[in-house]
Amino acid sequence: MYTLLSGLYKYMFQKDEYCILILGLDNAGKTTFLEQSKTRFNKQYKGMSLSKITTTVGLNIGTVDVGKTRLMFWDLGGQEELQSLWDKGAWPSPPLAGWWLQPSSMSSQYYAECHGVIYVIDSTDEERLSESKQAFEKVVASEALDGVPILVLANKQDVETCLSIPDIKTAFSDCTCKIGRRDCLTQACSALTGKGVREGIEWMVKCVVRNVHRPPRQRDIT
Numbered sequence: 001m002y003t004l005l006s007g008l009y010k011y012m013f014q015k016d017e018y019c020i021l022i023l024g025l026d027n028a029g030k031t032t033f034l035e036q037s038k039t040r041f042n043k044q045y046k047g048m049s050l051s052k053i054t055t056t057v058g059l060n061i062g063t064v065d066v067g068k069t070r071l072m073f074w075d076l077g078g079q080e081e082l083q084s085l086w087d088k089g090a091w092p093s094p095p096l097a098g099w100w101l102q103p104s105s106m107s108s109q110y111y112a113e114c115h116g117v118i119y120v121i122d123s124t125d126e127e128r129l130s131e132s133k134q135a136f137e138k139v140v141a142s143e144a145l146d147g148v149p150i151l152v153l154a155n156k157q158d159v160e161t162c163l164s165i166p167d168i169k170t171a172f173s174d175c176t177c178k179i180g181r182r183d184c185l186t187q188a189c190s191a192l193t194g195k196g197v198r199e200g201i202e203w204m205v206k207c208v209v210r211n212v213h214r215p216p217r218q219r220d221i222t
């Protein structure tokens with residue numbers, strides 16, 4: 001009886017929550033992607049004007065609900081000096097008040113507890129492509145991310161002169177062996193127009209739900 005009732009409570013009032021890191025160099029389009037995703041998936045969300053997004057200092061947090069699944073995104077600053085924090089920060093554990101004031105050493109790290117990674121590449125920035133590849137290589141080489149699905153977004157595909165998906169795959173080909181057997185998809189995308197955003201999010205949902213090695217958190221629906 002208890003199992004039945006708790007199952008019913010979970011079905012009606014709880015969502016499975018998965019934590020997703022959005023990584024990539026500064027200016028790749030991470031924050032624009034997060035805003036576009038919130039606007040597309042959250043009916044109540046009155047999005048900000050995408051053209052008014054400014055450089056992220058620190059991080060942005062946002063949630064996107066897809067059916068009974070909630071993705072909690074952490075959009076981390078991509079400037080070089082902030083990249084060293086990607087694998088060091090800590091996830092909050094609400095409802096602890098003031099969690100964001102706690103030093104990261106007090107709890108576990110982003111990488112160890114995240115369920116998925118979205119890595120955003122600026123397809124118009126050929127000059128920084130190898131820098132982006134190096135940052136990506138460190139991400140996929142991290143043991144704490146073993147088995148975690150990675151969605152690579154080749155962003156800014158609305159720009160006519162951008163690099164194509166095959167160009168980007170070739171430039172990132174050194175990293176293939178480090179990707180291993182985890183789920184990984186390279187998706188053409190424009191965070192600005194929304195092209196590829198829904199496909200990318202839906203792919204990520206499918207992957208995190210089937211990854212039994214990192215079970216979700218349960219959250220009451222608010």
Ligand SMILES: Nc1nc2c(ncn2[C@@H]2O[C@H](COP(=O)(O)OP(=O)(O)O)[C@@H](O)[C@H]2O)c(=O)[nH]1
Binds near residue numbers: 028155
């Ligand atoms: N043309 C184009 N511009 C984009 C796209 N996504 C982001 N941008 C622009 O790229 C710049 C950096 O975007 P932002 O989201 O702040 O990048 P972040 O530093 O990775 O968070 C802004 O001027 C955005 O308007 C896209 O898909 N297409």
Ligand SMILES: [Mg+2]
Binds near residue numbers: 032
């Ligand atoms: Mg940003």
